[in-house]
Amino acid sequence: xxxxxxxxxxxxxxxxxxxxxxxxxxxxxxxxxxxxxxxxxxxxxxxxxxxxxxxxxxxxxxxxxxxxxxxxxxxxxxxxxxxxxxxxxxxxxxxxxxxxxxxxxxxxxxxxxxxxxxxxxxxxxxxxxxxxxxxxxxxxxxxxxxxxxxxxxxxxxxxxxxxxxxxxxxxxxxxxxxxxxxxxxxxxxxxxxxxxxxxxxxxxxxxxxxxxxxxxxxxxxxxxxxxxxxxxxxxxxxxxxxxxxxxxxxxxxxxxxxxxxxxxxxxxxxxxxxxxxxxxxxxxxxxxxxxxxxxxxxxxx
Numbered sequence: 143x144x145x146x147x148x149x150x151x152x153x154x155x156x157x158x159x160x161x162x163x164x165x166x167x168x169x170x171x172x173x174x175x176x177x178x179x180x181x182x183x184x185x186x187x188x189x190x191x192x193x194x195x196x197x198x199x200x201x202x203x204x205x206x207x208x209x210x211x212x213x214x215x216x217x218x219x220x221x222x223x224x225x226x227x228x229x230x231x232x233x234x235x236x237x238x239x240x241x242x243x244x245x246x247x248x249x250x251x252x253x254x255x256x257x258x259x260x261x262x263x264x265x266x267x268x269x270x271x272x273x274x275x276x277x278x279x280x281x282x283x284x285x286x287x288x289x290x291x292x293x294x295x296x297x298x299x300x301x302x303x304x305x306x307x308x309x310x311x312x313x314x315x316x317x318x319x320x321x322x323x324x325x326x327x328x329x330x331x332x333x334x335x336x337x338x339x340x341x342x343x344x345x346x347x348x349x350x351x352x353x354x355x356x357x358x359x360x361x362x363x364x365x366x367x368x369x370x371x372x373x374x375x376x377x378x379x380x381x382x383x384x385x386x387x388x389x390x391x392x393x394x395x396x397x398x399x400x401x402x403x404x405x406x407x408x409x410x411x412x413x414x415x416x417x418x419x420x421x422x423x424x425x426x427x428x429x430x431x432x433x434x435x436x437x438x439x440x441x442x443x
Contacts, residue, residue, distance in 0.1 A: 145175055145185040152185060177204035198345075198377045201404035209407035209442050216441035224432065231440035239405075239443075243387050244395060245415035249424065250435030254376035254402035255289025257412035260429055261339070261400045262293050264416060265370050266315070268423035269336030273368070279334040280372070283321040285347035288339065288374055297339055304346070321350060324359040331367065337397075338364060339372040342388035351383075357392040370397040370420060376412070380404035409442040 145152065152173050159165070172190065174182045180203060181189040195201065202209060216231060223229065236248045249264075251257045262280065269277035282288065284299040292313055299318035300306055319326040321344055331338070338360055344350040364371045373396035378388035382404065385391045389399065397420050402412030412434075 145173065179203040179205075196408065198382065198403045199406075200408055201380050201382065202407050204408065206407055209409070212441045213409065213438055216438045220437050222433070222436060222438075225430075225435055229435070229437045229440070231437045232435045235440045235443050239413065240415060243390075243399070243415060245399065246418040247421035248413050248415045249421075249429070250440070251402070251412035251414070251431055252410050252433050252436075252439075253289075253412045254400065255291045255294045256431070256434070257376060257400035257402050257414050258288045258294040258297065258339075258374060259291055261372050261374075261398045261414045262297060263429055264398055264414065264420065264423050265337040265339075265372055267428060268370065268420050271423060273336070276334045277336045278315050279317065279332060280315060280337045280339050281317050281319055281327055281330045281335060282339045283341065283344065283347070284318045285321060286318075286341055286344055286374075287346035288341075289376075300346075321347065322353050322356045324356050324363070327360065328363055331363075331369070335367070335369060337370040337372050339374060341374045342378050342391070343383065345377045352392070354392050357389070357394055361394040364397075372396060373399045375399050376402045406439050406443045409439040411436070411439040411443055 145155070155173060172184050174190075175185045176183045177192070180192055182192050182204070183189055192200065192204070196204070220229065232250065239248055240246060249260055251260055265280065266278045280297065282297045282299050286299045287305070288294040288297040290305050295305055295309070296313035296316050298305060301312075301318070306312060317330045319330040327338060340352065340360060342352050342357065361371055363369070373389050375387050375389070379401040380386065382388070383391060387399065389396055398414055398416045400412070400414050405411050405413065
C-alpha cells in the first residue's frame with residue numbers, strides 16, 4: 143500500500159497509530175513504505191539499510207523474488223484451512239525441513255514464542271509420560287530469551303527484569319544457570335529435571351556464542367541423565383551462523399529444536415522439530431493451532 147493512494151500524510155499515519163494502537167515499541171521516525179533486499183524505503187524513496195533484517199527474519203532479503211512468486215501462486219489456490227485436510231505446502235515443507243536439518247518430525251506454529259511454548263510442552267509431556275508426574279523441570283540460561291508468552295517468558299532467565307517485569311509470578315518448573323558454565327548447569331539439574339533449554343548464541347543477553355565445550359558437554363550430560371536437549375534456534379536458525387542450523391556448528395543434535403523468524407522469508411511461521419521418540423509425546427489433542435502450517439506461509443518457506 144502506497145501513501146499516495148490513501149490521500150493521507152505521514153503525520154496522519156503517525157496520528158492514527160498513536161490514537162488506535164496499543165504501543166509496545168519505540169518507533170523510528172520514518173514511514174517504511176516499501177522494501178527490497180537489505181533496504182527499506184520511505185514514501186519519498188529514501189533508502190534505509192535494515193540492520194535488523196526485520197529482527198532476524200529477512201535472511202533472504204526483503205521481497206525475495208522466489209518468496210513473492212510462491213506466495214502469489216499459493217494465494218490463487220488456497221489461503222487458509224484448518225489442519226484437518228491435507229495441504230501440499232505443509233507436506234512439502236515438512237519433508238524439506240526434516241531432511242535438511244536431520245530431524246524426524248515437525249510441528250508448525252506461527253512465531254518463535256509459540257514454537258518455544260510447544261517445545262516446552264512436548265518436553266514436559268515426554269518426561270511425565272516416561273518417568274512420572276514429577277519429571278517436568280527445565281534448566282535454562284541466565285540472561286537468555288525465549289519469548290514473551292507465559293511459558294516462554296518463564297523460561298527466559300531474566301528474573302526481576304526484562305520481559306518478566308510487571309506480570310506477577312512466572313510459571314513454575316524452571317531454573318536458571320550462567321551461560322557457558324557447564325558445571326553450573328549440571329548443578330542446577332535435579333531428579334525432577336527433564337530438559338536443558340539453550341540458545342546457541344544468546345541474543346538479548348548480549349550476542350554471546352556458546353563454546354563448543356559447553357554445547358557438547360550439555361549433549362553428553364543430557365544423554366547420561368536421560369534428559370532432553372532443547373535448542374532454541376528462533377534467531378540463529380536458517381544460515382545465520384555459518385550453518386543451516388547453529389547446532390550443526392557443534393557437531394551435535396538436539397532432541398527438539400525450535401525455529402521461526404528466517405524460516406518464512408518474511409511470512410509468519412514457526413515450528414519445532416523433534417526426534418521420532420520424543421515426537422510421540424504429542425498425539426491428537428496434545429497441542430493445536432488455528433493458523434500454524436498456514437498454506438501461504440509454508441509455500442513461502
